[in-house]
Amino acid sequence: MDIKARVRTFILEDLLMVALPTDLADDASLRKLSILDSTGVLELVAFLEQAFGIQVKDGELLPGNLDSVDAIVSYVREKLGFQVAEPQA
């Protein structure tokens, strides 16, 4: 399972647990949807560390890294050392 699929499964099955009326958009704010609250962040971090073998530093606990599926996936990819493709000139 790829990173995005695993992250989405965790968010929907473990954090949210109930079905959303519409599909969760990858760029939707998890805070605004009340999926991610203050302890939900801790659960998310525990999942990321366990599932992907990364260490999340305190300074990286930022909405910019964790507030949407897209943000989480980018953050995990970066932590795993994936190269972000440079836009072609």
Place this chain on the structure above:
Amino acid sequence: MCGIAGIFAGPEGSFPARRELEQMAAMLRHRGPDDEGVLAEGPIGLAHVRLSILDPDGGHQPLEATDGSACVTFNGEIFNHVELRAELEARGHRFRTRSDTEVLIEAYREFGDEFVHHLNGEFALALWDRVHRRLVLARDPAGVRPLFYQERAGRLAFASEIKALLVLPEARRSLDADGLAQVFTFWGPLAPRTAFAGILALPPGHLLVARADRSTRIHRYWDWSYPARLPREAPERAPEAYAEELGELLRDAVRIRLRADVPVGAYLSGGIDSASVAALARSLGADIRTFSVSFAERAFDESAHQMEMAQFLGSRHICVETRPEDIAAAFPQVIWHAETPVVRTAPAPLWLLSERVRQEGQKVVLTGEGADEVFGGYDLFKEAQIRRFWARRPDSRIRPRLLERLYSYLEYSPTATPFARDFFGTGLEGAQEPGFGHLLRWRLTQRAWRFFAPDLKAALSRDPVDALRLDLPAGIANWHPLSADQYLEARTLLAAYLLAAQGDRMAMAHAVETRQPFLDPRIIAFASSLPPRLKVAGLKDKVLLRRTMAPILPPAVVWRPKRPYRAPDAASFFCAGDPVDYVADLFSEDSLRRSGLFDPQATLKLFLKCKRQEAIGFADNMAFVGILSTLLLQHHFCRVTAAPIAA
């Protein structure tokens, strides 16, 4: 302390049969194992089960007035019965017994319905006025003692506990959607609503008068009240003067609560409230025994502080250590007695404590309940003050950092995460509205609504928060914000949960009477009029109470920050990853489908998350405990058929 019940038949209702009244009394016997009495007299029937505390030989009930004009069945204590008796004797009343019950009935004869204003006590009562053919039900101001009723089949039936109403043929056995929604918001149903359809609670501080033609009138005779905000809030008197007055009031409140023909003990939580009560009782010469709850988990345990206080008092102390498996084992009984879902397991240790207290032969204990509401002790009050301070400069980065000083006792503090600013910054624009301080807690609890089944959601009439806001005192907008927070705390958490599911019901499950000096009406009136800064000042709470008790208590007890009483929640129900048997049964897909109240798929995910011990947040824990207790309630009291929610 006792249990009461009765039936008042109108023109279309069948007269209460003696056997019906005996059946109702039988459901209350745990409240009053010492004596039982029933009166059936045409349209009126009264029943009583008695826990003998005052005048064991003369207190049999239902009790008639000396001239036979009235008859009463009464649960509770009138602590000022000595003074009231003297006043009534001076007005020509004569007494046959030493009991406070007779004082009550003579007070009614003297003052009519105004008699409630002369009572300093905790009570729920039913008084049949034979002359005017009217039934009076009344409940104490703060709501220490419960009283439920239903009006069906032409009869008004009432009882200390709902289970006594459910034995009647006219009773419905369905849960109430709006009552459940209130539990999953405020932690308990707000009177007059209960968790049961068609069964109402007489709200605290209310009188109900029913006449022979069965017209019923309910009116509020008392409510929590605070002065309009003063332009300047500087104390008008020196703090020493306030402290001196409070010291005298507290001493007298404890003194009259030591009145009993049986020994009086005290609960010790480890905090200043119960310590104050116990120390004052000791200083008044009472040889009190003290009792407390401890936990193996350090996060919840305060036994070191309890022992420190017991040693200071020189009391014979008993500490009941509670393990998570004890909570799980007791929980079905806890819900049988609570008669409502609960979102925390905290009542369970108190059920275990009262069991031990009773085994030790003790019938009466003093508690520190009410001090946090009356004198401003909750973190929520401080949290609200900081958020209001922040709301005046929403762009400030420094102001919200004050929140980090709160909740440091929590393993997963909500202020210690990067998103705390978002959470606590929600709704800052409504900082001056009543409910601002509570809205975060209410909405956090409401996150459990996502597990409600579609039928339950569809049966909800309106958001309980909106309904509460429409039912607030007219002048609340002019009160100091702390006063509005105190009002809402007393009206919701105190009356609907702390004094009910966690208070009366857990103690009376084992016939133990609790007495709350901090809810003495004189102390409530005094505290309501205090300048707010003598309650909460910045991050200091119960400022005046601490100052008042400083000469009496050890400094460590006086100045230690408050730690709220908590118990292990969802984790209690799993041992090494395996659920307790009854929990596994209730959370099976089949059981959840038959219940009809919760979405089976989503609820199973929550169950599995708790089983994996991954539910670390309040929202998941409250949802799990709330759902489990709702399923137990349904199992105990409702026939689960096609319609678990009343239409």
